Amino acid sequence: MTQCLWCEEKIEIALTFSGLFLEKAKKEYICNTCMNRLEPVSNKHDQCGTCCKPSKDKQCQDCLKWKKIYPDYDFKHRSLFYYNHFAKEYMEKYKIMGDCELALLFSSQLNNCFKSRLKDSVFIPIPISGKSLTVRGFNQVELLLENAGISYIRALENISEEEKQAKKNKKERMEMKQPFVLKNGVESQLKGKNVILVDDLYTTGRTLFHAADSLKNCFPASIKTFSLFR
Numbered sequence: 001m002t003q004c005l006w007c008e009e010k011i012e013i014a015l016t017f018s019g020l021f022l023e024k025a026k027k028e029y030i031c032n033t034c035m036n037r038l039e040p041v042s043n044k045h046d047q048c049g050t051c052c053k054p055s056k057d058k059q060c061q062d063c064l065k066w067k068k069i070y071p072d073y074d075f076k077h078r079s080l081f082y083y084n085h086f087a088k089e090y091m092e093k094y095k096i097m098g099d100c101e102l103a104l105l106f107s108s109q110l111n112n113c114f115k116s117r118l119k120d121s122v123f124i125p126i127p128i129s130g131k132s133l134t135v136r137g138f139n140q141v142e143l144l145l146e147n148a149g150i151s152y153i154r155a156l157e158n159i160s161e162e163e164k165q166a167k168k169n170k171k172e173r174m175e176m177k178q179p180f181v182l183k184n185g186v187e188s189q190l191k192g193k194n195v196i197l198v199d200d201l202y203t204t205g206r207t208l209f210h211a212a213d214s215l216k217n218c219f220p221a222s223i224k225t226f227s228l229f230r
């Protein structure tokens with residue numbers, strides 16, 4: 001029997017032949033009731049075509065602003081779910097309280113989202129600062145990818161010693177300095193590759209734009225960005 005990792009409700013699964021060989025990443029860890037508390041980005045019609053923010057315009061104001069700062073970067077962001085009340089509760093328990101088993105909750109959804117891209121893409125999780133790593137004990141983005149069966153490379157290092165982003169207001173976040181440096185020797189692994197930068201949550205975009213900017217000297221073929229929540 002499988003139980004929902006969030007509410008402990010039993011999850012009914014139809015066992016098929018291939019189901020007998022289910023890998024960790026293919027199994028469901030979230031029940032339908034909990035799933036229905038989430039708001040999938042794909043269901044929303046009125047959204048920015050560049051960053052999926054709910055918007056009546058084709059491109060939202062934030063994206064227009066970013067385009068002025070990074071005119072040469074063909075930015076394209078995708079997310080699975082909007083950051084609603086349930087998503088906040090999840091992040092609180094998983095990231096802040098450190099319940100690392102919850103990294104599995106969306107593993108099959110994440111695996112589904114990327115399974116067609118696994119061969120032709122290089123996944124790079126956004127690194128957290130050394131301070132955060134000491135406090136939390138794990139990088140929440142890496143753990144999401146691992147549990148979803150997505151291999152990644154640690155191409156970036158977060159050298160910031162700043163306070164947590166959550167404590168900052170929008171203006172302060174937008175003005176944050178570049179926190180990332182490229183790790184030695186990763187250039188050859190990224191040159192000509194389709195890179196997917198992965199974060200847990202997209203708020204202002206500041207973090208992902210910094211990360212993308214720090215990769216440009218590696219000359220990847222493309223840099224797309226993804227976050228579990230938007």
Ligand SMILES: [Zn+2]
Pocket residue numbers: 004005006007008009030031032033034035
């Ligand atoms: Zn549930």
Ligand SMILES: [Zn+2]
Pocket residue numbers: 048049050051052053059060061062063
């Ligand atoms: Zn946008």
